[in-house]
Amino acid sequence: MLIKTLVAGFGGQGVLSMGLNLAEAAMLEGKNVTYLPAYGAEVRGGTANCTVAISDDEIASPVASSPEFVIAMNQPSAVKFQHHIQSGGLFFLNSSLVEAEIIRGDIEIVNVPANKIAEDLGNPRTANMVMLGAFTKKSGVVELSNVSEALKHILSAKKKLLDLNEKALLAGYNLF
Amino acid sequence: MLIKTLVAGFGGQGVLSMGLNLAEAAMLEGKNVTYLPAYGAEVRGGTANCTVAISDDEIASPVASSPEFVIAMNQPSAVKFQHHIQSGGLFFLNSSLVEAEIIRGDIEIVNVPANKIAEDLGNPRTANMVMLGAFTKKSGVVELSNVSEALKHILSAKKKLLDLNEKALLAGYNLF
Amino acid sequence: MMKPVYIRPKSLKRTPFHYCPGCGHSVAHRLVCEVIDEMGLQELIIGIPPPGCSVFAYNYFDVDMAESAHGRGAAVATGIKRAYPESVVFTYQGDGDLAGIGTAETIHAANRGENITTIFINNAVYGMTGGQMAPTTLRGMKTTTTPYGRDHILEGHPIKMSEILSMLDGVAYIERVAVNSPANIRKAKKAIAKAFQVQLDGRGFSMVEILSPCPTNWKMTPIKSWQWIDEEMTGIFPLGVYRDVTEKTSAD
Amino acid sequence: MMKPVYIRPKSLKRTPFHYCPGCGHSVAHRLVCEVIDEMGLQELIIGIPPPGCSVFAYNYFDVDMAESAHGRGAAVATGIKRAYPESVVFTYQGDGDLAGIGTAETIHAANRGENITTIFINNAVYGMTGGQMAPTTLRGMKTTTTPYGRDHILEGHPIKMSEILSMLDGVAYIERVAVNSPANIRKAKKAIAKAFQVQLDGRGFSMVEILSPCPTNWKMTPIKSWQWIDEEMTGIFPLGVYRDVTEKTSAD
Amino acid sequence: MAKILMDGNSAIGEAAIRAGCQCYFGYPITPQNELTEYMATHLSRRKRCAFVQAESEVAAINMVYGASVAGARAMTSSSSPGISLKQEGISYLAACELPAVIVNMQRGGPGLGSISAAQSDYFQATRGGGHGDYRTIVLGPSSVQELADMTMRAFDLADKYKIPVIILGDGVLGQMKEPVEFSREAPAVLPIREGSLRGAKGRPSRIIKTFTSNPSELEEINWSLFRRYTLIKKEETTCESFMIEDARLVVVAFGIAARIAKGAIKNLRSEGLKVGLFRPVTLWPFPDEPLKEMSKTIKQYLVFEMNMGQMVEDVQLALAGRGEVAFYGRPGGVIPNPSEVARVISRLYYQKGLK
Amino acid sequence: MAKILMDGNSAIGEAAIRAGCQCYFGYPITPQNELTEYMATHLSRRKRCAFVQAESEVAAINMVYGASVAGARAMTSSSSPGISLKQEGISYLAACELPAVIVNMQRGGPGLGSISAAQSDYFQATRGGGHGDYRTIVLGPSSVQELADMTMRAFDLADKYKIPVIILGDGVLGQMKEPVEFSREAPAVLPIREGSLRGAKGRPSRIIKTFTSNPSELEEINWSLFRRYTLIKKEETTCESFMIEDARLVVVAFGIAARIAKGAIKNLRSEGLKVGLFRPVTLWPFPDEPLKEMSKTIKQYLVFEMNMGQMVEDVQLALAGRGEVAFYGRPGGVIPNPSEVARVISRLYYQKGLK
Amino acid sequence: MVSTELCKECGLCIHFCPKKVITQSGKLNAAGYQPVEFKDNGDCTGCAICAIVCPEVAIEVYRG
Amino acid sequence: MVSTELCKECGLCIHFCPKKVITQSGKLNAAGYQPVEFKDNGDCTGCAICAIVCPEVAIEVYRG
Ligand SMILES: Cc1ncc(C[n+]2csc(CCOP(=O)(O)OP(=O)(O)O)c2C)c(N)n1
Ligand SMILES: Cc1ncc(C[n+]2csc(CCOP(=O)(O)OP(=O)(O)O)c2C)c(N)n1
Ligand code: SF4
Ligand code: SF4
Ligand code: SF4
Ligand code: SF4
Ligand code: SF4
Ligand code: SF4
Ligand SMILES: [Mg+2]
Ligand SMILES: [Mg+2]
Numbered sequence A, B: 001m002l003i004k005t006l007v008a009g010f011g012g013q014g015v016l017s018m019g020l021n022l023a024e025a026a027m028l029e030g031k032n033v034t035y036l037p038a039y040g041a042e043v044r045g046g047t048a049n050c051t052v053a054i055s056d057d058e059i060a061s062p063v064a065s066s067p068e069f070v071i072a073m074n075q076p077s078a079v080k081f082q083h084h085i086q087s088g089g090l091f092f093l094n095s096s097l098v099e100a101e102i103i104r105g106d107i108e109i110v111n112v113p114a115n116k117i118a119e120d121l122g123n124p125r126t127a128n129m130v131m132l133g134a135f136t137k138k139s140g141v142v143e144l145s146n147v148s149e150a151l152k153h154i155l156s157a158k159k160k161l162l163d164l165n166e167k168a169l170l171a172g173y174n175l176f
Numbered sequence C, D: 001m002m003k004p005v006y007i008r009p010k011s012l013k014r015t016p017f018h019y020c021p022g023c024g025h026s027v028a029h030r031l032v033c034e035v036i037d038e039m040g041l042q043e044l045i046i047g048i049p050p051p052g053c054s055v056f057a058y059n060y061f062d063v064d065m066a067e068s069a070h071g072r073g074a075a076v077a078t079g080i081k082r083a084y085p086e087s088v089v090f091t092y093q094g095d096g097d098l099a100g101i102g103t104a105e106t107i108h109a110a111n112r113g114e115n116i117t118t119i120f121i122n123n124a125v126y127g128m129t130g131g132q133m134a135p136t137t138l139r140g141m142k143t144t145t146t147p148y149g150r151d152h153i154l155e156g157h158p159i160k161m162s163e164i165l166s167m168l169d170g171v172a173y174i175e176r177v178a179v180n181s182p183a184n185i186r187k188a189k190k191a192i193a194k195a196f197q198v199q200l201d202g203r204g205f206s207m208v209e210i211l212s213p214c215p216t217n218w219k220m221t222p223i224k225s226w227q228w229i230d231e232e233m234t235g236i237f238p239l240g241v242y243r244d245v246t247e248k249t250s251a252d
Numbered sequence E, F: 001m002a003k004i005l006m007d008g009n010s011a012i013g014e015a016a017i018r019a020g021c022q023c024y025f026g027y028p029i030t031p032q033n034e035l036t037e038y039m040a041t042h043l044s045r046r047k048r049c050a051f052v053q054a055e056s057e058v059a060a061i062n063m064v065y066g067a068s069v070a071g072a073r074a075m076t077s078s079s080s081p082g083i084s085l086k087q088e089g090i091s092y093l094a095a096c097e098l099p100a101v102i103v104n105m106q107r108g109g110p111g112l113g114s115i116s117a118a119q120s121d122y123f124q125a126t127r128g129g130g131h132g133d134y135r136t137i138v139l140g141p142s143s144v145q146e147l148a149d150m151t152m153r154a155f156d157l158a159d160k161y162k163i164p165v166i167i168l169g170d171g172v173l174g175q176m177k178e179p180v181e182f183s184r185e186a187p188a189v190l191p192i193r194e195g196s197l198r199g200a201k202g203r204p205s206r207i208i209k210t211f212t213s214n215p216s217e218l219e220e221i222n223w224s225l226f227r228r229y230t231l232i233k234k235e236e237t238t239c240e241s242f243m244i245e246d247a248r249l250v251v252v253a254f255g256i257a258a259r260i261a262k263g264a265i266k267n268l269r270s271e272g273l274k275v276g277l278f279r280p281v282t283l284w285p286f287p288d289e290p291l292k293e294m295s296k297t298i299k300q301y302l303v304f305e306m307n308m309g310q311m312v313e314d315v316q317l318a319l320a321g322r323g324e325v326a327f328y329g330r331p332g333g334v335i336p337n338p339s340e341v342a343r344v345i346s347r348l349y350y351q352k353g354l355k
Numbered sequence G, H: 001m002v003s004t005e006l007c008k009e010c011g012l013c014i015h016f017c018p019k020k021v022i023t024q025s026g027k028l029n030a031a032g033y034q035p036v037e038f039k040d041n042g043d044c045t046g047c048a049i050c051a052i053v054c055p056e057v058a059i060e061v062y063r064g
Helices: A015-028 A075-081 A114-120 A124-139 A144-154 A159-173 B015-028 B075-081 B114-120 B124-139 B144-154 B159-173 C024-039 C053-059 C073-083 C095-101 C103-111 C161-165 C182-200 C222-236 D024-039 D053-059 D073-083 D095-101 D103-111 D161-165 D182-200 D222-236 E008-018 E033-042 E057-069 E080-085 E087-095 E122-127 E144-161 E171-175 E215-236 E255-270 E288-294 E311-319 E338-351 F008-018 F033-042 F057-069 F080-085 F087-095 F122-126 F144-161 F171-175 F215-236 F255-270 F288-294 F311-319 F338-351 G012-016 G049-053 H012-016 H049-053
Strands: A002-010 A032-037 A047-055 A069-072 A090-094 A108-112 B002-010 B032-037 B047-055 B069-072 B090-094 B108-112 C003-006 C045-048 C064-066 C088-094 C117-122 C171-178 C205-211 C240-244 D003-006 D045-048 D064-066 D088-094 D117-122 D171-178 D205-211 D240-244 E004-007 E023-026 E050-053 E074-078 E100-108 E114-117 E137-139 E164-170 E177-180 E239-242 E249-252 E275-280 E282-284 E300-305 E324-329 F004-007 F023-026 F050-053 F074-078 F100-108 F114-117 F137-139 F164-170 F177-180 F239-242 F249-252 F275-280 F282-284 F300-305 F324-329 G022-024 G036-038 G061-063 H022-024 H036-038 H061-063
Touching: A002 A015, A002 A075, A002 A124, A015 A032, A015 A047, A015 A124, A015 A144, A015 E004, A015 E177, A032 E171, A047 A075, A069 A075, A069 A124, A090 A124, A108 A124, A114 A124, A114 A159, A124 A144, A124 A159, A144 A159, B002 B015, B002 B075, B002 B124, B015 B032, B015 B047, B015 B124, B015 B144, B015 F004, B015 F177, B032 F171, B047 B075, B069 B075, B069 B124, B090 B124, B108 B124, B114 B124, B114 B159, B124 B144, B124 B159, B144 B159, C003 G049, C024 C053, C024 C088, C024 C117, C024 C182, C024 C205, C045 C073, C053 C088, C073 C088, C073 C095, C073 C103, C073 C117, C073 F023, C073 F050, C073 F057, C088 C095, C088 C182, C095 C103, C095 C117, C095 C161, C103 C161, C103 C205, C103 D103, C103 F057, C117 C161, C117 C182, C161 C171, C161 C205, C161 C240, C171 C182, C171 C222, C182 C205, C182 G049, C205 C222, C222 G012, D003 H049, D024 D053, D024 D088, D024 D117, D024 D182, D024 D205, D045 D073, D053 D088, D073 D088, D073 D095, D073 D103, D073 D117, D073 E023, D073 E050, D073 E057, D088 D095, D088 D182, D095 D103, D095 D117, D095 D161, D103 D161, D103 D205, D103 E057, D117 D161, D117 D182, D161 D171, D161 D205, D161 D240, D171 D182, D171 D222, D182 D205, D182 H049, D205 D222, D222 H012, E004 E008, E008 E033, E008 E074, E008 E100, E008 E144, E008 E164, E008 E171, E008 E177, E023 E033, E023 E057, E033 E050, E033 E171, E050 E057, E057 E074, E057 E080, E057 E087, E057 E100, E074 E080, E080 E087, E080 E100, E080 F087, E087 E164, E087 E215, E087 F080, E100 E144, E100 E171, E100 F215, E114 E171, E114 F215, E122 E164, E122 E282, E122 E311, E122 F122, E137 E144, E144 E164, E144 E177, E144 E215, E164 E171, E164 E255, E171 E255, E215 F100, E215 F114, E239 E255, E249 E255, E249 E338, E255 E275, E255 E300, E255 E338, E275 E288, E288 E311, E300 E311, E300 E338, E311 E324, E311 F311, E324 E338, F004 F008, F008 F033, F008 F074, F008 F100, F008 F144, F008 F164, F008 F171, F008 F177, F023 F033, F023 F057, F033 F050, F033 F171, F050 F057, F057 F074, F057 F080, F057 F087, F057 F100, F074 F080, F080 F087, F080 F100, F087 F164, F087 F215, F100 F144, F100 F171, F114 F171, F122 F164, F122 F282, F137 F144, F144 F164, F144 F177, F144 F215, F164 F171, F164 F255, F171 F255, F239 F255, F249 F255, F249 F338, F255 F275, F255 F300, F255 F338, F275 F288, F288 F311, F300 F311, F300 F338, F311 F324, F324 F338, G012 G022, G012 G049, H012 H022, H012 H049
Parallel strands: A002 A069, A069 A090, A090 A108, B002 B069, B069 B090, B090 B108, C045 C064, C045 C088, C088 C117, C117 C205, C171 C205, D045 D064, D045 D088, D088 D117, D117 D205, D171 D205, E023 E050, E023 E074, E074 E100, E100 E164, E137 E164, E249 E275, E249 E300, E300 E324, F023 F050, F023 F074, F074 F100, F100 F164, F137 F164, F249 F275, F249 F300, F300 F324
Antiparallel strands: A002 A047, A032 A047, A032 E177, B002 B047, B032 B047, B032 F177, C003 G061, C171 C240, D003 H061, D171 D240, E004 E177, E100 E114, E137 E282, E239 E275, F004 F177, F100 F114, F137 F282, F239 F275, G022 G036, H022 H036
16 A cells, blocks of 8 residues: 655645644554655745655655645645546645635545634634544544644644644544 | 986076976977976975976877986985986086985996086076086087077077076087 | 836846745845846846845846856856956845855955945845854844854854955945835945946945845744844944945945 | 073974975974973864965974865864864964965854964965965065066955954954064064963964065065065054954054 | 654754764755754754854865864765865865765756755765765665664764765655664764874874875875775675566666665566666665676666766676666656656566567 | 977967967966966956956856856866865856866875876766766867867867866876977957857846756756767767777877877887777767777777776776776876886786787 | 735735825735735825835836 | 074074174085074174074074
8 A cells, every 4th residue: 555645735834744744643553654845945935735655565755746645725736736636536625715626527526624614613723633634534544543643742842732733633534 | 219308406506497498409409309397396495307308209208217318416416316317328417516426337427517617607507508518418419509599599588698608508518 | 197106127027026925135136126227237237146045036137147156156246247347247145155155255356356246135044945044143043053042152153244345455335234114225225226336437346235134034024024124133234334435434 | 501592392393394495484383383382282282284385384293283175274173173172273374275265264263263273374475386376465566376466456455364354253362473583573472372372261263363474486585585574564464463352452 | 762753864963963973064055954953953062062054065074074183973964066065175084084974965957956856966976076086985875764874884984994975865865754763872972083183192293184295105095095995895885686586677776766666666576577676775885796796697777867877887887798788867856756667667678578 | 380398287378368268267276387377477468358366266167157157268277176176166067058168287196185197087077076967078188289289179169069178187298398389379359159148238138047946947958968968979079099900909098198108009019019009088078989899809908097997987888898908007196107007018918818 | 006916915015104005905816825905095195115115016106 | 503404594593693693604405505604702692583583493592
């Protein structure tokens, strides 16, 4: 099994920490895993994205030219990455921000109103966790328990935020 | 025919211009010629030397490991270079300054009291030309006329010195 | 009919800037273009952008431009100007570029009195590479390579290039300005125009040091970053004319 | 019994110098060795000689020494001192080395306040390579690369490193001296001792700039070259203390 | 010890600290900034250690030189353009027999290029981009774990042979995170090399230098370096083979390219193609003996590099005509995926009638 | 025109001026100072020309870059350590397709080394000592006359292919005087390259750059460079053969070493040994076709270099096992004499049973 | 007057406008920013301060 | 007092000696220089100025 997931959005949306969380969860499950941020480091602004590869076997390339799963947190990412998804793959859309029409018919679209739910939970900055929860449930690539375990590790320095994020994660998970 | 001549002495004795003069003379005769100053340029003081190779054929190396002729203008050069001369070669010594005993029997020694003669001519700085004159006569490697022609060229910017140097050259030439 | 009070300069291409919101590079670019337009230099000038956030400056300036190696803008400009003295040549350099790796090239071009103009963007950090300490970083300031705050004992002091370069005899004009308020922006533009005039007059090396906000790496809002220049930076880097051989007095 | 009034310093090996007659390097070497002896530094000190006429300095100084790449003495010294702070580290550098190719390394080491001492031999030429123009060459001076005399319009101005470096906050002590008369030689020695003391006290960067005769490339007799320093060089490079954080006043 | 998810650059930093690295001197450049920043955070305030953000790459390598003169384990890192600036310094380190570890996280293209990953500095690293006859040991990692392990190995090799060691990584390896495990704890006492300059206390003074006015003396130094190089070649050459026993075509690749090639080969094996991988781990010394050995049975080779063809010369030199060598290269920072590489391999496989 | 007795360094300077060199940027280093000094004397006050003694080699190469940006014929020179410092700049020139002429009068050893003559920078010159995939044309002169001729050729090649050209000389060639003749007069009007930056008057503004955030774009640039390199290889490869028709052993050498070898070969011929000389004149592109051709009949080769073995790899690559290659090297600045080389040749000749 | 595609929501024009006639629009542009809007309530003096401070050159000022 | 092998004939000691008790010896040393000589006529004050200026450290001064 080799599963690649690409997470994309605006810089401030927490797409990198989403990917990292996923990668750590996979590591906790004893999987091989690679996490690769797109480092357009010498140019600012615009979108950020990262790729997580999870596999039982060694991982050849951390780059995803046709990922199984794509999470698009904003409109430009939805437009840009819809063509990259592998046929039959899942396309997670932050439907609060994405209005684009998706023209491919050979992929499954999962709409997650991440911002809306996060706002409802009282913290719009946790939209990424809502999405991660939904992704965990729908993709089945990692266990929810490992995702929250990883989240605990990542937020170990900022304990205060943990509750908020856990709540958002669950909200997303329980969407489906 | 390939003849290599090494000229050595203190920095101020004009050994480089002696070699250059010889090389230009050979060029005037249509010979192949190379002139190579020893460039210990990053270290000052001590001795200076240069090598002139003259040949009818192409010259392989401008370096002389065993020159046919060596001109030693001072004591340290006489000591240092006596072992380099080819067997049967000529060793020109500035006998005004060189007191060393030469221990090799397989080379011919030509004593030229160059400083003495130059002083007698009223200009101690032309000792090198006295030596060059003597060398021209004894070595037969170039014609005297070409040596003075070359001298004219070299001193073209300092016409005043020409007479003095010509006189010294002749004095050396007429020594033998 | 509508009279334009402010319109986009002609020598500024219509490409949107890639800079972060509130970035001083954007303002500096525009000012240089305004001066180029007003002085009629567009067909005469050659610009040298650096590696740095402004590496893509050639995508914005509609004039001849050539990339330079990091820090070597002054040497490249020297080459151009010596080869083609009729041109007007400017370098556009960051503080890491000019005051760090390019220290020697900058000082010696200034000392030779190369007849070039340098637009020097001092934002107290290495912007492009992600906010490391620059030679100009203030004491105590946290950057990715001074996570404990710049400690002058270990990491040195903010270096004052305008002051240092002003000691060199080849320098004709140096002024330090800031792009953090309408008034300062106006002054900055005047300084830039003056610097180019000095070059046109063949007076020697001219430089405008621009204190320039980097909201991203300072981790501030744009507005806060513009204010921070007045609050913190100008204390260490006082604004003003540092050298002006065209004037009798060298006061501001 | 004969009482020694002057004897060869212990830390100066008995090897004859390769320097030209009347060269200031020889005097400077001896002075540094005298100070090393008097301050008891021989077993503590590490020296960094440069490419330049003094490339063989390690043949004379009987202390630990490591060759450096041209101009990089200050960086090498930084590496040593950071790795081994208990040592006393000095660089010995020519003007081509320190003020030319090594400008950036020197300025930034000084700015960081590296706790090292620099002996800076200013002889206004590149000695070792045969008398080319140095950054410190005086206006009008003929060298092998300024055969028409240094023209400041084309070739720049003599650069004043003591003045420039004194502007940097990391600098603890800078004095310019000369080795061209018994009195000046005595002062030079005092300055060297002070510079090492500043290092021992952990005060930061210290430098002694030594105006030093190069009879060979100046094409003068030794005596004339010693006089020429007073007649010409000190006018451009005034002697004196340029920075001294150990004193309240910074006057000579 | 539990595995940590770590990016390659930081993993080098952590491994260096555990290898007893005392001094790090760096200058920012993408894609290796995380290493400089890791050292700023973890080494700069460590006891008896030093971190300096130098004013340039030239200064950084000369600071490394200084620290090595004083016997400390010292390191610098950069990426392609910055490594070019270090060439003079590396030549001095090699000439003066000073150990040092130099990390090059390669990026694309000559000039300013791209900040993506590439393998275009192979020649520079293995042939001595600086002047003069010298070699450096060059290690070619292909995972974050290897970056960590090789960093430790690099410090040990550097000290053992008094030689600069280059870790030739790339932007992807530096940026990507993978689980990593460190095989050592940081030493309680930092190692100081014998024979270094620490002041001439109780011994004659020492000189570290290369300059001489006597070429024969320098020739002798060069020959002695050469003898050491021969020893290193004999003792330290490392490589990895994968499925070559029955292979009819062997792909030769290093670093990240080898990893991609391995993925391609696994896929092709599952389709029945008899292909294998040969991966030089030390790029200098290059493992030419194993290739020579292999050439007795395997005649077809494909060299795959993320450049326009550099290591391919070492493969050709090793084979000396005893096998056919094809080349597939992607320069400038493009990272091909395993299926592209697989297509190239299978095309060659069928073209050559190996099926 | 009459011949003039001139040292190699000055001859380059004079030839450059006659080739229309407008700008020279240098920094002193032995053994090439005469060139810098020649330009100071003869170029600095020439109309529309410029001479700058830069503050460093790094500055000098970047000034060359600037002058080339502005379309002028520009040159710099140095010797080994200084050339190492220029590697980043050379990589930029190559990447931006800017012509330039770079002279390296090689000296001995890595580090500060010796100031004698050597050939130790062959790898650096022919493999791109800077970062990234690029090549420069490399010319290997072996007499003062050739230095003059090749300097003119270098400027022409640089402009024709928009590429930096390296003249790889050595200390002996630079210092020695030989009679020399110049084939051209200095041009009345200095050539300015088309497409250069002179202000965007009457045309759209131009950009000279390499940086891109898109690796595929950079890949395309690299491929286009590569195509040009292939063309250069086809059009400009030059070599010289001497007495190879009936030779049983061929010595391969370049530059000053080739000249020494030729002397040795003449002596050995007079003793009846069938030995010849193959001399690459362009070191990049390396003349591998003629060697391949030769290998059909000649099986024994001796590569002689004044280093520890660099060009020998190109010979082996060209022969690809079709001939036996022996090596004789003298590193560090030692200049062997023809009889020493002759002894090595004849020993090999008899060992291999060629008599 | 304000190019909504160029605006990056930095807020500097709002901050510096002496008449406070510029506000957030609340809409998103293609780059993901919420560009500002010009409240044409007649207070604008055409002083162009907004244009002078706008880093994106997103504002052009005309007086009619 | 004067090491004839180290002296390089620079003449600085002669120039600076306040008592003018140092002169050229007229002899050559191995390096080709004519080292100076000390005229021991009792005028020497042992001021060591000669030693201070001698670049070659060719002079040591003793008072007895
Ligand atoms: C030789 C070299 N070293 C390092 C870099 C990486 N680099 C690119 S820009 C830059 C510094 C940017 O800082 P600054 O000059 O202050 O410009 P800013 O981005 O802040 O405007 C660095 C270190 C490079 N491109 N080349
Ligand atoms: C990289 C490099 N460039 C150039 C040189 C040649 N070089 C050796 S010493 C020197 C300058 C000497 O001048 P200075 O520093 O003033 O010392 P001085 O000889 O006058 O004491 C130069 C250019 C070198 N060794 N290395
Ligand atoms: S990082 Fe700073 S300097 Fe760079 S574009 Fe962003 S705000 Fe401007
Ligand atoms: S050249 Fe000058 S600096 Fe060098 S040793 Fe001679 S006098 Fe001294
Ligand atoms: S022109 Fe002046 S008043 Fe009008 S919106 Fe702009 S800043 Fe405000
Ligand atoms: S200043 Fe410009 S970019 Fe900033 S909010 Fe106003 S219009 Fe938008
Ligand atoms: S000690 Fe004084 S008086 Fe005596 S010789 Fe020396 S300088 Fe002259
Ligand atoms: S000062 Fe020293 S070297 Fe000079 S003449 Fe006197 S003794 Fe000799
Ligand atoms: Mg900056
Ligand atoms: Mg000097």
